[in-house]
Amino acid sequence: MSLRASVLGALLGAVIAFGTACPDGPTDPTDTDPDSGTDTASDPDGQDLYESHCQGCHGAGGGGTGSGPALAGHLAGKTEQDIRSIVRNGEEQMPPFTADQITDSELDALATYVINQWGS
Numbered sequence: 001m002s003l004r005a006s007v008l009g010a011l012l013g014a015v016i017a018f019g020t021a022c023p024d025g026p027t028d029p030t031d032t033d034p035d036s037g038t039d040t041a042s043d044p045d046g047q048d049l050y051e052s053h054c055q056g057c058h059g060a061g062g063g064g065t066g067s068g069p070a071l072a073g074h075l076a077g078k079t080e081q082d083i084r085s086i087v088r089n090g091e092e093q094m095p096p097f098t099a100d101q102i103t104d105s106e107l108d109a110l111a112t113y114v115i116n117q118w119g120s
């Protein structure tokens, strides 16, 4: 096989692999939250926001990781306003999140989710 033919073959293979890797588009069959996937800027989903911005450090289910403390069982006395200010300002090892990363309405949904899950 010439070099050109093998390069074309590799490219074709890549295109086919790419096309079949994601047959159903953005629908995630493991996502049981009926809100997910239909969210708009005016209807932010606190759980989605937690999973994309916070879970990497605070863990699935708020259980904590090596990069961040558990939230579950540690938010006694905290209010949604406290959560909003921790997220906007950061705290020690936790980086702040700007309005470019999490908008004000997203932050409201996120704070509500966090307090509903782990507040007292």
Ligand code: HEC
Pocket: 050, 053, 054, 055, 056, 057, 058, 067, 068, 069, 071, 074, 075, 083, 086, 087, 091, 092, 093, 094, 095, 097, 110, 114
């Ligand atoms: C890079 C890792 C990291 C990310 C991402 C992160 N946090 Fe944190 N978070 C931390 C660390 C570390 C602390 C402990 C800060 C300290 O030393 O006081 C913390 C503290 C907190 C606290 C205070 C807990 C307490 O016991 O007082 C809250 C609430 C919190 N984070 C919520 C969030 C939320 C909500 C998000 C997502 C927007 C988030 N964090 C994203 C690392 C992170």
